[in-house]
Amino acid sequence: MDLAARVGFAFCLWGLILTTSFQTNPVSLKDLMRECHDGKLQLPDFQRGWVWDQNRIIDLLASISEGFPVGALMTLDASGEVSFAVRPVEGAPTPIKPLEAYLLDGQQRMTSLYQSTFSQVPVATQTAKKRPIKVHFYFDIRAALDPNVARSDAVIAAPEDRIIRQNFGRDVKLDLSCEEHEFEALYFPIDRIFDENRWQISAAQWMAKDPMARQEKWELINRFAQEVVNNFTSYHVPVIKLGKDTSRAAVCLVFEKVNTGGKPLDAFELVTAMYASEKFHLRDDWKARRERLINQKVLAKIEPVEFLQAVSLLYTKESRDDAISAGLEPPAISATRNSLLQVPLAAYRKWADKVEAGYVSAAKFLHSLKIFNSRDLPYQTQLVPLAAIFAELNSAWENDAVRQKLAKWYWCGVFGELYGSAVESRFALDIRDFSPWINGGAEPQTVQRSSFEEKRLRTLRSRLSAAYKGVHALLMKSGAEDFKSGQSYDQTVFFDENVDIHHIFPEAWCKNQKIEPAIYNSIVNKTPLTSATNRMLGGVAPSAYIGRLTKGNDNNPPIAADRLSAILKSHEIEEALLAADDFDGFMDMRRSRLLSLIETAMGKEAVRESILPADEEDEYYGEEEMEEAA
Structure with missing residues (x-):
């Protein structure tokens, strides 16, 4: 540290x-x-x-x-x-x-x-280059007593058989395989440091066999015992x-602060150890659940701590509801690290299956919003309250009115960009507010406090941004069809045809027109397309690739003009602006239409702005884009 x-x-x-x-x-x-x-x-x-x-x-x-x-x-x-x-x-x-x-x-x-x-078994360690080795450590007695030798240079590592070799193992450099060899070489085995008296008695017996020749070494052994061994004992x-x-919580704090090397310990590992004392193997339980959950690709990045957070939300909410019913001071709903450590095993057993089912329902719900892949999930963190809400709702979420409110809450979180940091307190508000809302209560705080500014569309350029991913999904949800095939983007098409978000006015064309990357890389100039369609469009002007689509070729039959116009409209694109290669007109029109899509999804009006020249507009970065820029 x-x-x-x-x-x-x-x-x-x-x-x-x-x-x-x-x-x-x-x-x-x-x-x-x-x-x-x-x-x-x-x-x-x-x-x-x-x-x-x-x-x-x-x-x-x-x-x-x-x-x-x-x-x-x-x-x-x-x-x-x-x-x-x-x-x-x-x-x-x-x-x-x-x-x-x-x-x-x-x-x-x-x-x-x-x-x-303390152990005479070889030390199983590794070299500085991470090669595993088994060694015994020795003090070179002469070097340890020499004030001109660094003490670390007096400690040597001998192989498992205590014989140091050279010349690619063919010659013996130093044999320490028995006590007599140790005495003769004046090398002290450090695994005898707390049993040094016995080693010294053996050394005395060895010295007595030839006291005249060995007296000097005996004196060095005695001096070593006083000046070095005594420091250990x-x-x-x-x-x-x-x-x-x-x-x-205090124990968890200790581990968060003292374990600064490598991957820090998290609450899941602490809870795992606590449950293990009750003969429950949380890690095995989680492994089985994760294997089932990641069958849904949108859940591929689910973390064990997130699962525990959903359990904690439901457990603490139940405790709060019970306290209110009994007229007692209600505890807080919480998904903090401390609250995770307070979830008893009985509560985990009660809620874990429901949370797992909640995640499965959340995946189905996300699919209905055209979010199929974890890479395209706006916020991984928003899955926690979503799964907890589904666990509470059970099958009630399939009611159309409930689904509409779920979608509104979800999009408000995404386009309000509310789940980037300090999310635990928002989780608690979500699980507290959602059930009363569907029963006629006030809107959740996430819905009330969310807002979207029109100028944000001009600065959404990073696929790390939740709102960027949200626009991508909204376009598919609103019925966007592939330019070439005319297929809508269901789950099968999405994966089989490798759908991703691509430029409408191609990047190469924009560069030739001297348009700034900050402008043409905006989400306004992007839309979901299959990889095959994107390759076909190439880097030519939109008017050119519209011609390709309507004329067709040996591999692609022509698309009727009115059909192509309808396909482009499904992407909120005005065909006439593409045909005229009118980039500025296209950007203004599409920004307005995307804004309407977002307003419909959030169920509230966005904060409008006057259209400013690109070099005068205020720069805006969401948390994810700031992270990428850093």
Whole structure:
């Protein structure tokens, strides 16, 4: 963890300390190793595997050998309410003592130290280039005692058989395969560091066989024991011990802040470990559900935390409704990380099937809006409240009046661009407001607060934008037919014919006319077409490709003029403007028509603007486009 991260963690930890009991005590390294070995100190099962390479282990051993601090550990009393499935520190045997504490922070250090100092099994690590290796670590006694040699240079790694070879393995450079060879070479096995007395007794017996020749080495061994080994046996590690009253949210905060390397731990992994303590395998349950859900391509990117959020929305809403019925202070509806950690296993079991069914219904609903693919889904996050709403509605969503309100709510979220950030509070409002709305209550906040500005159409250029994807879907929903085949875009055509959004005035033609990319790349100049049709249009003027369509060729029969006019109208395109290659007139007309489509979908008027020259218009970026620009 770098300095900035540690400072940030210190502030978060201070907040945690103010709300939970804790102790900070120095604990001897040897006792910590024994606790890991016996199983009194274990890892919560959501902790990821050990990843330190050989060089990091060497640096750690060198630091302790000189008595330098290597950072505090953090443990959690295992006798409290928070309960996790556990596993021993990697390399430790099956536990023989009752679990006393979870190791929350310090896994890499404790695992590295346990394997290299306490276990005589080779350390299964990796090189700096990520090649897996098994090694034993040694101190070169002479180098360790030489003040001119960096201590890390005095730590060497020997292969599994303790024989270091050279010349492509043909010659033995250093044989440490038995104690006598270790004494002779003056190399101390670090996995004997806490059993050094026995090794030294054996060394004394070896020295006694030839005291005159071996006296100098014996003196170096004794000096090494005093100056290096004693630093290990007397070493104490500061341990922050969180009490048994520590909350789940506090534990999650610890992992969010201390796990700064690699993929951060999320609430799903914490909940998985908590449910595992009740013999329920959440990860397996989720894997089976995901395999079923991703059969719908629009759900291909569903995440486990999102599924838990939908469960939490329904569980907390039920708790709120029960409290209101009982005349009690109602708790909040929530899908925050903290609320996910509070969902009991019984609640997950109750709601998980309903949420899964809600996602399936959500996929059907999205298909009806012509959203077939996860890539074209405006907001992945909006699936969470959508699935929860469907889980509550059950089959009632198939009622036409309910479907219309669902569509209005959905498009207001998309074109209001309301699900880009800080979404958990909006989720809660959605699940709170939707059922009363269909029963005659007020419109949901998402509908009330959404708005769309006309000028936004001119700046929708990125397919990362939710509103950009929304226009693409709306055109297909409104009946757009392919220029060449005349087919409407149902699910089969969409995938079989590779439908995507393409330029109407081709990019090559626009460049030749010196039109700015910021203008011709607008959604106003794009429409859904099959890949074959887009290739046929090429980079020519619209008047030219209209001629191709009406005249036909050997591979494509001609399209009647009135039929082509109807097809273009289905895309909100005025044929006369294309035939005249009137780019400016086309952009003005189509912007107006797309705006009408959006207003109809949202059920409210957009914020209109005067048409300004392109070089005078205000620049506008949605969150997704800002992200892409960055």
